[in-house]
Structure formats: C-alpha cells, structure tokens
Amino acid sequence: MxxxxxxxxxxxxxxxxxxxxxxxxxxxxxxxxxxxxxxxxxxxxxxxxxxxxxxxxxxxxxxxxxxxxxxxxxxxxxxxxxxxxxxxxxxxxxxxxxxxxxxxxxxxxxxxxxxxxxxRGKHIGGATVTDPAMLSMALHLRDQDLSLRDIAARLIITHGKKKSRHPSPATVLRMLRDHDDAATTIA
Known part of the structure; x- marks a missing residue:
C-alpha cells in the first residue's frame, strides 16, 4: 500500500x-x-x-x-x-x-x-477440534435435517486454542463426511 x-x-x-x-x-x-x-x-x-x-x-x-x-x-x-x-x-x-x-x-x-x-506420518491441516461427543451430536442434529451452518452453531469445541467456540460448517462437513466414508468402508 x-x-x-x-x-x-x-x-x-x-x-x-x-x-x-x-x-x-x-x-x-x-x-x-x-x-x-x-x-x-x-x-x-x-x-x-x-x-x-x-x-x-x-x-x-x-x-x-x-x-x-x-x-x-x-x-x-x-x-x-x-x-x-x-x-x-x-x-x-x-x-x-x-x-x-x-x-x-x-x-x-x-x-x-x-x-x-x-x-512421513505427519498430520496435514490445523489442530483437530472435533471429538467423538461432537460427532455424536452432529449426527443427531443431521438426522433432524438441520443445515451444516445450524449444526455448527449448536456445537462447542471442548479443547485446544478454539475451546468454547463453534466449529465452522466446513469442519462439520469434513467430520460427517469422514464418518460416512469410514462407515461405508466397514460395511
């Protein structure tokens, strides 16, 4: 500038x-x-x-x-x-x-x-903000046909630098997609 x-x-x-x-x-x-x-x-x-x-x-x-x-x-x-x-x-x-x-x-x-x-076994991306309890709640909210934005607004990060904040809708999408992909692989 x-x-x-x-x-x-x-x-x-x-x-x-x-x-x-x-x-x-x-x-x-x-x-x-x-x-x-x-x-x-x-x-x-x-x-x-x-x-x-x-x-x-x-x-x-x-x-x-x-x-x-x-x-x-x-x-x-x-x-x-x-x-x-x-x-x-x-x-x-x-x-x-x-x-x-x-x-x-x-x-x-x-x-x-x-x-x-x-x-080399390195993790790509930022620190994980999701946990099993958050996934469980997100799955429950998704079953109620809530949007990703609405689901994210109802979830709270419980650890790390972002503790007490809401995850982004993109984080919720990745979490649910990873869960669905894992469930498909097992089935």
Whole structure:
C-alpha cells in the first residue's frame, strides 16, 4: 500500500481475502469507480502494485475485456509486468498464461508437499477440534435435517486454542463426511 501512496495514488482498494478467490469485491469497486470517472470524460488507469495482487483466482482475459471496453488503462508498479499496459494487448495474453501456470504450479507443489508429509506420518491441516461427543451430536442434529451452518452453531469445541467456540460448517462437513466414508468402508 505504501508503494501505491508513494506513486501518488489517492484512492486505494485493498482486498482482505485470499488471492485465490474468484470474487474480488474491492477490485469490483475500483472498476465501478473507474467507469464513473470514464463516463465523466476523465482518463483512468487502474494501478496495481504487482500482477499477483490482482488475484490468482481471476480470469485475466475477462478483466482485460472489461477494462478495454471501458477504456481503462492498467499499470503495474513492480514485478515482471512493471509498467503501463493496454488491457487489450499481448500483455494480457501473457498475464493469463502466467496466472494459469502459477495456479497450477502452486496446486501441484502443495499436493506433493501434502503427500510427502503423509508418507512421513505427519498430520496435514490445523489442530483437530472435533471429538467423538461432537460427532455424536452432529449426527443427531443431521438426522433432524438441520443445515451444516445450524449444526455448527449448536456445537462447542471442548479443547485446544478454539475451546468454547463453534466449529465452522466446513469442519462439520469434513467430520460427517469422514464418518460416512469410514462407515461405508466397514460395511
């Protein structure tokens, strides 16, 4: 953010979510504001600290078309694409390819790391917050046709750093799925 301010950028939009997210609310706000300025006849350039800050989950070609159609320029302050670019140019073809390659590289390396850790007997993921009593209660609540969110809201973690908090719906889903998979394997 300091680099953007140092470059004289007066309005900074900062995402507080993973760069893998496909929905970028702050980017959408920035583009909406850029459209408003363009409609008033003001030349607009979207300035990004570096290519990776746009997000690995974005489709660069779709973003390029959106910027091109609105007449909005693009500038990267640092990184492999540093400089000002025409969103409809070859840079975005390269950008799209780089983003796709980077996503795949990260995914493959992560899976390789997980597999290597499993082989060495290491546990992947955070500390376990579930226990047999929580599973029993979750199964009971699921039998009452409650949603995962409602089940999670009724469960309490009994140990560890998250003691006295509710598990996430994703944790409840994994716990129930693991139980169902184990029951299927036994049967």
């Amino acid at each position: 300091n680099a953007l301010k140092a470059a004289g950028i007066s309005r900074v939009f900062s995402e507080k979510i993973s760069t893998r997210a496909t929905t970028r609310p702050e980017l959408d706000k920035a583009i909406t504001l850029a459209h408003e300025f363009r409609a008033a006849g003001v030349a607009v350039t979207l300035v990004v600290h570096e290519r990776k800050r746009l997000g690995r989950g974005l489709d660069p070609a779709a973003l390029a078309e959106q910027l091109r159609a609105a007449g909005i320029g693009l500038e990267f302050l640092t990184g492999d694409l540093q400089g000002t670019h025409d969103p409809s140019g070859v840079v975005f073809t390269v950008l799209a390819a780089l983003c796709g390659m980077e996503r795949e590289y990260i995914r493959v390396r992560t899976l390789e790391g997980h597999e290597s850790a499993r082989i």
